[in-house]
Amino acid sequence: MASPSNGAEPLTIRGTLGVASGSVFVRRVTRPAIWHDATRASECLYEPDGRVSVWRVGNDQDLRRVVIAINESRESFRERIDFLPILPEELAAASVVCIQTRGETKCPAAAQLHYDAQIGDGNRKRLLETLLAARRQLGRCTSGQMGKAAEQSEQDGCFAVVENPVSCNCGETFEASC
């Protein structure tokens, strides 16, 4: 059960990710400081097999589902998360193909928002240049915001948060998802 987080701003694409509302891909970043180091920034987009895990967020509700799905596997739903937001047109400009793959989460709605971005040495450099030219900043969800998101998801009956779910406000029923 999440503790009260009344003072935290709600998660929004504009406020949390710093990009205009609309569809955006987000990549979780573990070492946010390297984004400020031009010689290391490309590591945010690196995976040894070239399949970079990203989530497609179309609205504020998607964003909440995605952050809950990410923290579902962590110690607490309140863990802070840093994101690199990437616009679909920026991926296209760098010839990055995104393949939809089911996310590892109990939330069926969030699972459908997961993609593997195919990023190798060539298109990583192009994508990085595009993002740096756009002066892209990292977005972040604070612990307080995460607590508030977990409370809302619990009220919805989200399968990722509730222990014995029956149905969720997203329209899923337990039987349907099994």
Added chain:
Amino acid sequence: MTSYLGDDDTTDTEHEDSWSKDFVIQSSIAQFSFTTNTAHEGGLSESATVADDYFFTSKIGQYLSALGLKQKRLRVGLASSLAQSTNLIERIRMVLDKAASLRSQDSLLAAIDLLSELDKGIVQMAIRAAFEMKSDNENVAFMLAMAAGRRQKRIIKDVLLLSHHTAMREAAIELLASLEPLEAKPTLERIAEEDESPALRKRATELLSEFD
């Protein structure tokens, strides 16, 4: 011998791994079963250790490449295996080296989450590394500091922030953001003004904006 099956939710593949590990170890035992002298008993023990290390490394590779709930399931078994390990420091080092070699943001976080579950070993390792002159791999230093700082909050300011390793101070800054504003804000302000690394100064400034 370390057990890898601390988790009820282990998959078939995991059982197969466990089975094949037992097979290799038993093969090693069979290979030497005709001997009784101490030197060969030493060889037997060595073979078992090599097999144990091999399967541990393989399990770590699987864990670090997994995401979400699959990763969480694997973590339960690995954390239990690590906690019971007789060569804990070597095993921690294996986790750190493997995650650092992958250079993936997801793998780094997976390693931090795993090592944060350890009660002992990790904090002592981080304290020693913080003041060693030898420069560790940056990702190793970051993971070590993050895991240790999550286990023991007092080392964030008293040890990690004083380290000459930039990656350890970087971890300290991230950990500071999870402390109470009264405790974190003055320190972040100082870092934002004084740290020798421009990237850390910028990151501290970013985190300070959360307290406005």
